Amino acid sequence: MLLSKEDVLHVANLARLSVEPSELQEIQDTLSRVLEYIDLLNELDTEQVVPTSQVVEQHTVWRSDQVEKSLPIALAIQNGPQVVTGMFVVPKILDGGGQ
């Protein structure tokens, strides 16, 4: 196994996903199997190879610093699951509300 159960839980926490105890084995198995396949890449010596992060040969794209029309607030927040007086409401994070 390339990933331990602890690894899976660590990554799940980083990704803000919860993993049910009943799913843990299946996730560990499938991710390990995919990583075993990916190990194929270690056949290649890439020491001297420059990485490709994107294929378009362009650099910083400039535009003039002008204020343009943007979305009205009502439209921008219309999809919020909980909105009060123009603001998104989230569970409390201070005073013991967070971790």
Next chain:
Amino acid sequence: MASLTWDAVEMVRRVQSGEVSALELVDAALERIADVDANIGAFLYVDDNGARDAASRIDSDLTREQKERLPLAGIPVAIKDNLVTREMPTTAGSKILEGFRSPYNATVVERLLAAGAIPVGKVNLDEFAMGSSTEHSAYQVTRNPWDPTRVPGGSSGGSAAAVAAGMVPLALGSDTGGSIRTPASYCGVVGMKPTYGRVSRYGLIAFASSLDQVGPFARTVRDAVLLLHVITGKDPHDATSVDVMPTQATVAAVEPSRMRIGLPEEYFGDGIDPKVRTRVDGALETLRGLGATLVPISLPHTRYAIATYYLIANAEASSNLSRYDGVRYGFREAAPDLIQMYANTRSLGFGREVRRRILLGTHALSAGYYDAYYLKAQKVRTLIRRDFEQAFSQVDLIVTPTVPDLPFKFGEREVDPLQMYLTDIFTVTTNLAGLPGLSQPIGLTDGLPVGLQWIAPALQEERILGMAQALESVLPVPSWPMQGGSSQ
């Protein structure tokens, strides 16, 4: 009387000349959807009223001269549901976006509207475009119109099935590792992934930003040419869009006898269904008959492409999908604290395959693994790009089978995700290299379609389309599934 057997070019001509109205065309499409889509499941949303209203406005408000300036006047079009639309819901096939209504249109949707096209609805996909079969939609299954026990391919399965079943002549899809070309092959239609940067990604719900491209589906090459012409071009809203002219509105003439076409040995090895191989060999013979020179070539890093792709695509996806947190839009599952609210929302809102990919991508980017996985994949991506640069110093175009096999049955590749990933073995390389690729139908085997894939150097879409048109013109006229309606 409007007929859905016309291709889009023919429809536009008749609308512009006043022989048929846009409303007649839209009504015909809506009737066809009502007749057959219960058995296909391509559409997640049909905007009957909006489509009829838009068609009526073209008919009543525009002069003949104005219609003649609209390259897609009155044409019903289906839109993959990961392209945001103001007038219709957008779900990306995910529960996490159930009920979401975009405050703006994707640039490609704006371009369709400006060209006179009529969006009739949103079509199904694998959740967030992650899949090769459209089985991973949170909403419904889409069936292959040629055989309803088989998948239409994915992730743009709804787009491909809607076009193949004659519900619409044109559809938009997106392609991150084959998501236009695989379903085009499995459903027997033309589908093209343009050069990275050729079409704006503004309003395309991001999966893997360095690989994603929007592209056309059609039943004829000339229709794909027309739709591509409308959607290509620089967009200030997408910094990665390339500042070059849109592609031509009509097929550029290509002289097949002057074309050197590469056949990469890695794409013609074992692993290919012999029935697909026979059909592809027949098409290659036809190309020789047209005078093209077929040249054996090698793309030696092909065997590393799937591993490279799944690291890069999932790493980018894990970052892109972090925005679904239950705060600003979409689904929220309540919890007493914020961190738990994120985790509950994302675990219930995302399907199994999406969670699997987020986990893999997060792992590949995490401290201690970044160099071994993500950076390594970016380096191999360079080697794959170089393979193509080397090949295109010898040939003008490359042809391959689009997919190594025929459409598979539902559930067949659900057990082992790796087997599903390998479906894309011939398509992911062009995304990694940023090149244009097209799948065109070359006939049926056992009643199921086979596709031929064309690959060209960056920005040479017209070369592909010209050759695809030359091949299409000498292949037998294709038949289409479900001609008798839903009972067939």
